[in-house]
Amino acid sequence: MPTETQSLRKLGFLTIGLFDGDDPRPGHESTLRVLELGEQLGFDSAWVRHRHLQYGISSPVAVLAAATQRTSRIELGTAVIPLGWENPLRLAEDLATVDVLSGGRLNPGVSVSPPMHYEDVRGALYPDTGDREDFGYDRVSRLLSLIRGERASTFSGVEGIETFSDRVQPHSPGLAGRLWYGGASTRSAIWTGQAGMNYLTSSVVRAEEGSTDFESIQLSHVRAFRSHHPDGARARVSQGLVVIPTDSATAGQRAKYEDYAAKRLPRTKTPQGPGGLLFSRDYVGTSAEIASQLYQHAAFREIDEVAFALPFTFEHEDYVQILTDLATRLGPELGWKPAS
Numbered sequence: 360m361p362t363e364t365q366s367l368r369k370l371g372f373l374t375i376g377l378f379d380g381d382d383p384r385p386g387h388e389s390t391l392r393v394l395e396l397g398e399q400l401g402f403d404s405a406w407v408r409h410r411h412l413q414y415g416i417s418s419p420v421a422v423l424a425a426a427t428q429r430t431s432r433i434e435l436g437t438a439v440i441p442l443g444w445e446n447p448l449r450l451a452e453d454l455a456t457v458d459v460l461s462g463g464r465l466n467p468g469v470s471v472s473p474p475m476h477y478e479d480v481r482g483a484l485y486p487d488t489g490d491r492e493d494f495g496y497d498r499v500s501r502l503l504s505l506i507r508g509e510r511a512s513t514f515s516g517v518e519g520i521e522t523f524s525d526r527v528q529p530h531s532p533g534l535a536g537r538l539w540y541g542g543a544s545t546r547s548a549i550w551t552g553q554a555g556m557n558y559l560t561s562s563v564v565r566a567e568e569g570s571t572d573f574e575s576i577q578l579s580h581v582r583a584f585r586s587h588h589p590d591g592a593r594a595r596v597s598q599g600l601v602v603i604p605t606d607s608a609t610a611g612q613r614a615k616y617e618d619y620a621a622k623r624l625p626r627t628k629t630p631q632g633p634g635g636l637l638f639s640r641d642y643v644g645t646s647a648e649i650a651s652q653l654y655q656h657a658a659f660r661e662i663d664e665v666a667f668a669l670p671f672t673f674e675h676e677d678y679v680q681i682l683t684d685l686a687t688r689l690g691p692e693l694g695w696k697p698a699s
Contacts, residue, residue, distance in 0.1 A: 371434070372669060403698055409437060424457045447502040451527045544564070552585065599666045604684035
């Protein structure tokens with residue numbers, strides 16, 4: 360695991376892909392350019408957030424389908440698709456299609472819970488079945504089984520001139536092993552391990568058992584996941600903190616980044632909302648400064664791959680600077696080497 364004498368194995372980044380509601384194309388194009396830049400800089404993975412009924416990417420699978428045609432090496436992920444909005448069978452078809460188009464580079468991240476503002480969207484989302492929908496882990500299990508190629512239909516064979524399969528098509532054999540669950544609680548960490556999936560942990564955890572120390576809570580989730588996973592200590596965990604190196608930033612950019620982090624700092628002091636969510640602080644500074652702080656981070660020391668989150672509201676040129684510094688300054692500080 361990363362220490363000052365051990366290297367970070369995989370470096371990725373996460374972007375939200377904001378756009379103007381009156382002119383959405385430039386924002387989507389900017390996102391695709393960011394993904395292309397990530398490949399050029401040697402990142403191992405690029406991930407997109409998922410936002411419904413907001414001015415962020417509502418269909419990451421469609422965006423990543425476009426990205427498969429503009430990249431050739433970098434892994435492409437979702438962090439995360441909320442399955443409360445999805446039909447697992449239809450989603451399995453879409454994910455498998457994009458994985459085939461990418462040559463086996465898709466890393467779908469998912470999560471479960473009722474859709475946000477469910478009472479407001481239920482009439483449009485589930486007008487006839489809203490009271491009977493299951494938003495628990497079984498929804499993930501259904502998706503996982505369908506991607507693995509288990510039966511989706513009791514019928515297969517030829518009917519007229521059409522041939523029907525009893526499993527999802529296309530079938531992408533390696534995709535199931537690249538499914539991730541985005542969790543923030545001990546319960547989700549344990550379930551993910553038992554399901555044999557990979558585990559995404561971000562800059563948000565649930566404050567459990569009275570603890571308000573973000574690092575120790577996140578560390579306990581990583582260990583709980585691995586203790587219940589068939590691969591044990593080798594089970595894959597990716598960490599997604601907000602990390603903003605300033606090595607090549609202008610004075611104006613540095614001031615903007617520091618102001619951004621300062622405004623978000625109060626929410627890290629106490630659990631937020633009815634879910635008791637605890638947020639990590641944002642890491643802003645030179646790559647040497649950030650590397651030193653990460654090496655002291657209890658959870659970071661237990662993982663060897665990351666997908667650092669880009670801030671929500673910055674400009675395209677800010678993302679270019681941040682990604683360039685991540686790949687050319689911070690990554691090497693952590694012992695990482697760019698992919699070729």
